[in-house]
Amino acid sequence: MTKRKPRKFSATKAVKANARELVGQPKPARVVDDKPRVGRQTKHKPKLEQIIQQEE
Numbered sequence: 001m002t003k004r005k006p007r008k009f010s011a012t013k014a015v016k017a018n019a020r021e022l023v024g025q026p027k028p029a030r031v032v033d034d035k036p037r038v039g040r041q042t043k044h045k046p047k048l049e050q051i052i053q054q055e056e
Helices: 011-023 048-055
Strands: none
16 A cells, blocks of 8 residues: 655644634624515616506
8 A cells, every 4th residue: 555645734724723622613604684685776778668568
């Protein structure tokens, strides 16, 4: 069997791993909103048929 290559040392990963041991895992920061979005403008111009129906 061949020997495995040692992984490249990363100071960032070492610091983060140490912080997780001391403080614990961070809570997920993203909150899901239940409300639907309101007041969004339309992306496309209204069709000619729709404009005619609105005038009548």
